[in-house]
Amino acid sequence: MIRTRIKELLNSTAYGEEVTVKGWVKTFRNNQFLAVNDGSSISNIQVVVDFEHTDEQILKRLTTGAAVAIKGVLVASLGKGQRVEVKASAIEILGDSDPEKFPLQPKKHSLEFLREIAHLRFRTNTFNAVFKVRNALSFAVHRFFNERGFIYMHTPIITGSDAEGAGEMFKVSTLDFDHLPRLEDGTVNYKEDFFGKPTNLTVSGQLEGELAALAFGNIYTFGPTFRAENSNTTRHLAEFWMIEPEMAFYELQDNMDLAEELLKYVIRYALDNCTEEIEFLKNRLVEEEKSKPQQERSELDLIAKLNFCLENDFERLTYTEAIAILKRSKPNQKKQFKYLIEDWGADLQSEHERYLVEKHFKKPVILTDYPADIKAFYMRMNEPDEQGRKTVRAMDILFPGIGEIVGGSQREERYDKLVQRMEEMHIPTKDMDWFLDTRRYGSVPHSGFGLGFERLVLFITGMTNIRDVIPFPRTPKNAAF
Ligand code: ATP
Numbered sequence: 332m333i334r335t336r337i338k339e340l341l342n343s344t345a346y347g348e349e350v351t352v353k354g355w356v357k358t359f360r361n362n363q364f365l366a367v368n369d370g371s372s373i374s375n376i377q378v379v380v381d382f383e384h385t386d387e388q389i390l391k392r393l394t395t396g397a398a399v400a401i402k403g404v405l406v407a408s409l410g411k412g413q414r415v416e417v418k419a420s421a422i423e424i425l426g427d428s429d430p431e432k433f434p435l436q437p438k439k440h441s442l443e444f445l446r447e448i449a450h451l452r453f454r455t456n457t458f459n460a461v462f463k464v465r466n467a468l469s470f471a472v473h474r475f476f477n478e479r480g481f482i483y484m485h486t487p488i489i490t491g492s493d494a495e496g497a498g499e500m501f502k503v504s505t506l507d508f509d510h511l512p513r514l515e516d517g518t519v520n521y522k523e524d525f526f527g528k529p530t531n532l533t534v535s536g537q538l539e540g541e542l543a544a545l546a547f548g549n550i551y552t553f554g555p556t557f558r559a560e561n562s563n564t565t566r567h568l569a570e571f572w573m574i575e576p577e578m579a580f581y582e583l584q585d586n587m588d589l590a591e592e593l594l595k596y597v598i599r600y601a602l603d604n605c606t607e608e609i610e611f612l613k614n615r616l617v618e619e620e621k622s623k624p625q626q627e628r629s630e631l632d633l634i635a636k637l638n639f640c641l642e643n644d645f646e647r648l649t650y651t652e653a654i655a656i657l658k659r660s661k662p663n664q665k666k667q668f669k670y671l672i673e674d675w676g677a678d679l680q681s682e683h684e685r686y687l688v689e690k691h692f693k694k695p696v697i698l699t700d701y702p703a704d705i706k707a708f709y710m711r712m713n714e715p716d717e718q719g720r721k722t723v724r725a726m727d728i729l730f731p732g733i734g735e736i737v738g739g740s741q742r743e744e745r746y747d748k749l750v751q752r753m754e755e756m757h758i759p760t761k762d763m764d765w766f767l768d769t770r771r772y773g774s775v776p777h778s779g780f781g782l783g784f785e786r787l788v789l790f791i792t793g794m795t796n797i798r799d800v801i802p803f804p805r806t807p808k809n810a811a812f
């Protein structure tokens with residue numbers, strides 16, 4: 332039996348046509364009105380059951396969550412809220428769902444509860460909308476780069492390097508932890524490990540991406556990334572997806588332009604192609620806002636917020652300028668911030684980023700030229716400023732409600748400067764010879780950035796916890812399936 336997808340049925344005007352629907356029961360009212368969903372749309376199709384001519388056993392088995400196949404005729408609906416419905420002529424139960432046990436009853440469940448049954452939450456309207464938007468966004472990302480001639484380069488998941496130097500790596504090993512082979516001095520003998528050396532899951536595809544960019548010009552990677560983040564926040568996952576373009580002959584300005592263009596492109600794409608889902612998510616948030624006190628409610632709804640982002644240039648300023656703004660807010664600093672900004676050189680905490688974006692500029696912000704000491708080794712060094720302070724050509728893009736969504740930089744292309752910086756930061760250059768070759772042979776100015784895909788999905792769906800925008804979240808003490 333070929334089925335027609337419910338999304339198509341809902342848009343059809345072929346009244347009188349015989350159709351087959353296959354999907355899962357949402358509700359069954361008055362032994363007559365069956366709401367069926369097959370995942371193709373958030374909306375259900377209403378099936379009118381002829382209860383007098385339907386087997387009593389079948390009627391009993393039409394419970395929430397059960398899988399059904401229905402044959403019937405498409406008719407105009409007299410009921411409110413739908414244009415068409417299916418008048419059933421035959422109903423088959425494909426898979427029962429015990430009404431006593433099925434956890435997704437037809438009512439509003441909290442996101443916390445749904446997180447506990449993450450394996451079933453795909454069947455809810457909210458997650459249907461979120462993962463459809465996620466799907467559309469990943470397609471939009473590929474389309475954006477494809478239209479601009481970027482090469483999609485698959486960088487390795489198992490690597491021997493730590494691009495960020497932040498020590499947040501998951502080790503990859505086939506050694507038996509209970510009987511580790513030891514050298515004479517007692518240290519682990521990695522020669523006996525699978526790769527003959529320590530390896531880990533990638534924290535970023537950037538270094539490999541640079542190799543490819545210095546041959547192809549413009550490339551991007553888009554794949555899973557792993558960080559043993561030991562903090563449990565609503566913005567960090569242990570396994571997340573990152574979009575990392577890398578461009579030869581790009582300086583910091585070009586890099587910022589590309590990142591802003593990409594963000595606007597994918598937001599536009601989602602608004603144009605996920606209208607049903609975004610409308611649903613907007614309404615969901617409007618409902619949620621009603622439970623807040625008036626002064627805490629946001630001025631813009633989700634769609635207005637996305638459009639605002641499209642219509643306005645992102646604010647661009649240096650780290651040094653940002654610190655001055657934060658310091659000027661001093662009378663309130665004590666009340667406003669847990670961490671006070673006293674000195675130039677400290678890393679911004681998320682509360683500072685949020686202050687700049689949400690209170691001061693009230694729009695997305697690109698911060699550039701961070702102190703060299705708080706950024707990774709590969710960033711292009713600026714000339715020291717009048718006060719002799721060292722900065723690098725870094726750029727972070729900060730979004731309202733999210734904080735950092737993009738981290739990028741112009742890369743240090745000068746061999747001597749790069750080696751000097753690596754030595755200062757105690758990065759063993761002998762293991763990185765493959766990387767340094769890019770600076771030995773035909774080095775050019777180049778730039779790139781990393782866009783956290785889940786943070787992008789968070790922003791566009793209006794969800795607030797990163798666990799709710801990835802199908803299978805991995806966080807500390809949580810890798811359920
Ligand atoms: P943060 O300051 O939020 O920890 P980061 O500076 O460590 O982020 P980068 O190394 O700059 O992150 O990575 C680039 C982008 O990847 C970030 O801007 C963010 O969007 C995303 N990202 C980084 N870490 C995570 C994570 N653990 N989970 C989800 N997304 C992440």
Ligand code: MG
């Ligand atoms: Mg981090």
Ligand code: MG
Binds near residue numbers: 735738
């Ligand atoms: Mg950061």
Ligand code: MG
Binds near residue numbers: 735737
């Ligand atoms: Mg960063």
